[in-house]
Amino acid sequence: xxxxxxxxxxxxxxxxxxxxxxxxxxxxxxxxxxxxxxxxxxxxxxxxxxxxxxxxxxxxxxxxxxxxxxxxxxxxxxxxxxxxxxxxxxxxxxxxxxxxxxxxxxxxxxxxxxxxxxxxxxxxxxxxxxxxxxxxxxxxxxxxxxxxxxxxxxxxxxxxxxxxxxxxxxxxxxxxxxxxxxxxxxxxxxxxxxxxxxxxxxxxxxxxxxxxxxxxxxxxxxxxxxxxxxxxxxxxxxxxxxxxxxxxxxxxxxxxxxxxxxxxxxxxxxxxxxxxxxxxxxxxxxxxxxxxxxxxxxxxxxxxxxxxxxxxxxxxxxxxxxxxxxxxxxxxxxxxxxxxxxxxxxx
Amino acid sequence: xxxxxxxxxxxxxxxxxxxxxxxxxxxxxxxxxxxxxxxxxxxxxxxxxxxxxxxxxxxxxxxxxxxxxxxxxxxxxxxxxxxxxxxxxxxxxxxxxxxxxxxxxxxxxxxxxxxxxxxxxxxxxxxxxxxxxxxxxxxxxxxxxxxxxxxxxxxxxxxxxxxxxxxxxxxxxxxxxxxxxxxxxxxxxxxxxxxxxxxxxxxxxxxxxxxxxxxxxxxxxxxxxxxxxxxxxxxxxxxxxxxxxxxxxxxxxxxxxxxxxxxxxxxxxxxxxxxxxxxxxxxxxxxxxxxxxxxxxxxxxxxxxxxxxxxxxxxxxxxxxxxxxxxxxxxxxxxxxxxxxxxxxxx
Ligand SMILES: O=P(O)(O)O[C@H]1O[C@H](CO)[C@@H](O)[C@H](O)[C@H]1O
Ligand SMILES: O=P(O)(O)O[C@H]1O[C@H](CO)[C@@H](O)[C@H](O)[C@H]1O
Numbered sequence: 001x002x003x004x005x006x007x008x009x010x011x012x013x014x015x016x017x018x019x020x021x022x023x024x025x026x027x028x029x030x031x032x033x034x035x036x037x038x039x040x041x042x043x044x045x046x047x048x049x050x051x052x053x054x055x056x057x058x059x060x061x062x063x064x065x066x067x068x069x070x071x072x073x074x075x076x077x078x079x080x081x082x083x084x085x086x087x088x089x090x091x092x093x094x095x096x097x098x099x100x101x102x103x104x105x106x107x108x109x110x111x112x113x114x115x116x117x118x119x120x121x122x123x124x125x126x127x128x129x130x131x132x133x134x135x136x137x138x139x140x141x142x143x144x145x146x147x148x149x150x151x152x153x154x155x156x157x158x159x160x161x162x163x164x165x166x167x168x169x170x171x172x173x174x175x176x177x178x179x180x181x182x183x184x185x186x187x188x189x190x191x192x193x194x195x196x197x198x199x200x201x202x203x204x205x206x207x208x209x210x211x212x213x214x215x216x217x218x219x220x221x222x223x224x225x226x227x228x229x230x231x232x233x234x235x236x237x238x239x240x241x242x243x244x245x246x247x248x249x250x251x252x253x254x255x256x257x258x259x260x261x262x263x264x265x266x267x268x269x270x271x272x273x274x275x276x277x278x279x280x281x282x283x284x285x286x287x288x289x290x291x292x293x294x295x296x297x298x299x300x301x302x303x304x305x306x307x308x309x310x311x312x313x314x315x316x317x318x319x320x321x322x323x324x325x326x327x328x329x330x331x332x333x334x335x336x337x338x339x340x341x342x343x344x345x346x347x
Numbered sequence: 348x349x350x351x352x353x354x355x356x357x358x359x360x361x362x363x364x365x366x367x368x369x370x371x372x373x374x375x376x377x378x379x380x381x382x383x384x385x386x387x388x389x390x391x392x393x394x395x396x397x398x399x400x401x402x403x404x405x406x407x408x409x410x411x412x413x414x415x416x417x418x419x420x421x422x423x424x425x426x427x428x429x430x431x432x433x434x435x436x437x438x439x440x441x442x443x444x445x446x447x448x449x450x451x452x453x454x455x456x457x458x459x460x461x462x463x464x465x466x467x468x469x470x471x472x473x474x475x476x477x478x479x480x481x482x483x484x485x486x487x488x489x490x491x492x493x494x495x496x497x498x499x500x501x502x503x504x505x506x507x508x509x510x511x512x513x514x515x516x517x518x519x520x521x522x523x524x525x526x527x528x529x530x531x532x533x534x535x536x537x538x539x540x541x542x543x544x545x546x547x548x549x550x551x552x553x554x555x556x557x558x559x560x561x562x563x564x565x566x567x568x569x570x571x572x573x574x575x576x577x578x579x580x581x582x583x584x585x586x587x588x589x590x591x592x593x594x595x596x597x598x599x600x601x602x603x604x605x606x607x608x609x610x611x612x613x614x615x616x617x618x619x620x621x622x623x624x625x626x627x628x629x630x631x632x633x634x635x636x637x638x639x640x641x642x643x644x645x646x647x648x649x650x651x652x653x654x655x656x657x658x659x660x661x662x663x664x665x666x667x668x669x670x671x672x673x674x675x676x677x678x679x680x681x682x683x684x685x686x687x688x689x690x691x692x693x694x
Binding site: 001002003004005008009010011012013015019020022023024026027032033034035078079080081082084085086087088089090092093094095096097098099100101102103148150152153154157158159160161162163169171175177178179180198201202205226278279280282299301313315316317319320321322323324326 | 348349350351352355356357358359360362366367369370371373374379380381382425426427428429431432433434435436437439440441442443444445446447448449450495497499500501504505506507508509510516518522524525526527545548549552573625626627629646648660662663664666667668669670671673
């Protein structure tokens with residue numbers, strides 16, 4: 001018997017974190033008798049008087065949203081990080097260690113329309129979202145104590161999103177968190193040894209084999225990474241190596257909006273549902289010198305496995321030992337690649 | 348303003364993994380408008396003719412369960428790891444790396460009774476479960492290629508458990524997975540520097556302050572670790588440093604059964620529900636020489652945050668950047684500590 005990663009259990013290396021993940025390709029036949037999620041409701045009004053994100057409505061802190069027409073950002077009323085946190089350190093014999101953390105949390109409404117999601121928005125309106133991501137990031141980075149800025153979206157109540165109004169968040173803080181720190185180490189190491197971006201070299205390999213590609217345009221590639229953990233996980237990589245979203249020119253920004261729409265349409269079409277996920281942009285840390293190895297990318301971690309109602313659980317073994325997946329990255333990419341670029345609701 | 352970790356956002360160090368976690372103590376007042384889980388059904392028949400784990404019933408591979416009276420183990424019909432995996436390595440320029448992985452997956456039925464869970468079982472019956480954990484572990488470790496054996500339980504459908512019959516699993520494999528590997532590094536480092544177990548020294552500090560203790564007996568302590576991520580996360584630590592469950596003598600085994608019952612009763616009492624969690628025992632790797640720094644412990648990761656129906660989501664920020672929690676470890680420990688030791692259903 002010869003080893004084949006389409007058939008046999010194996011581990012794969014995540015080159016961005018240095019961690020391994022476990023793949024069990026033979027296990028897709030497992031019957032599912034467990035938890036089934038409620039099917040998400042797909043019709044919402046374009047304005048909801050009870051939504052604290054709709055234009056003109058009252059928020060929990062009492063303030064009133066402006067009658068915004070374009071993407072709109074404000075400071076989170078329940079920020080998990082605060083600007084005026086006093087400095088402090090606890091250290092009991094190295095065994096109990098704590099450090100204060102300063103930060104700012106922002107909410108970004110993608111659209112005044114309560115009933116839309118990214119795949120249903122016009123490309124030009126997505127361009128506006130990207131431009132707001134750029135200016136918010138640049139504003140936050142002006143604080144000299146700022147070190148890292150995480151832009152992300154939780155989509156769907158299965159992903160802990162407490163309001164279906166299309167929106168994302170920014171958590172910006174005074175130190176570099178665990179995941180980008182791991183990436184920082186991997187990016188720097190490869191750059192030192194090769195004087196090139198690890199993601200540029202990785203992309204070249206993926207363009208050769210093509211088996212994990214989902215879609216691409218002149219400036220971006222969406223693919224299921226070789227080391228994907230979530231069943232339909234994707235990574236969006238810019239063809240030109242930049243550290244920050246605001247380094248993209250107008251043409252690249254348009255291309256980013258286009259591929260964001262294309263990828264999220266494919267996601268919605270996969271199980272004919274408003275496809276839940278957490279997405280996040282990994283940009284280089286700020287105010288900490290040069291980051292020549294860092295390469296802009298965006299992760300999509302969707303929880304669904306088999307249908308709109310059956311998800312993959314990252315539990316017991318995954319929490320105690322190691323992330324694990326059943327279908328291979330290649331199978332997932334093929335499925336996504338072959339899906340239509342036209343949203344199932346607009347047919 | 349002086350920094351206080353009961354009030355201000357901060358990071359804490361997990362001494363077992365070397366990772367930091369983010370704590371936002373001020374954020375518990377956040378209203379919840381998001382997903383609400385279905386309340387778990389608490390009454391089940393003691394025998395279910397459709398359950399593939401009940402005694403005498405047919406499993407998915409066609410075999411018939413014996414009419415077992417004590418805890419019963421068998422090889423998982425849908426094992427994610429297989430014994431007869433051929434050896435193999437893929438390495439494309441260091442960018443695409445995969446390695447075959449050999450292993451054995453076992454299922455352990457805790458009781459023939461379909462309607463029980465650990466907190467509802469007699470202590471002597473829990474002793475039988477622990478003894479089966481010991482013999483299964485020792486049998487699996489006899490394979491010379493075996494390196495790591497993960498014993499765990501997913502409890503509740505919210506934790507991806509596909510069958511409510513009380514059971515746990517064992518995934519045993521030919522390499523050491525990510526989480527125990529991190530612990531191995533931390534255990535060894537501390538032992539080299541101090542010639543003592545880091546968990547023994549940590550336990551001494553916790554016994555002094557007492558604010559994170561949940562319950563204890565002569566041989567074990569259950570506490571909310573300083574670096575807990577999940578709202579009511581607990582760690583169970585043996586007072587005597589051993590590497591493996593089978594090193595516990597009879598008296599210690601009984602004490603382990605007792606504290607397992609006590610802790611899981613408190614959990615059920617917290618929200619008066621069959622409390623979901625993933626638990627797992629971290630024992631030293633096998634067939635790889637001495638592990639003098641390793642200290643036996645067991646993790647409990649429960650997802651619930653505010654009630655039987657509102658959970659903590661580890662999503663967007665947590666996936667992209669850093670684990671985050673709202674209530675502090677101290678608040679959670681106090682709540683658990685003050686709960687009754689008598690199960691709410693038996694009152
Ligand atoms: O083996 P089970 O109980 O069917 O499956 C459950 O536990 C496994 C190990 O933690 C996970 O990989 C699965 O996602 C989960 O649904
Ligand atoms: O801020 P929200 O949308 O209320 O909350 C959601 O996203 C946060 C950031 O990923 C998480 O910490 C919360 O658990 C989740 O429910």
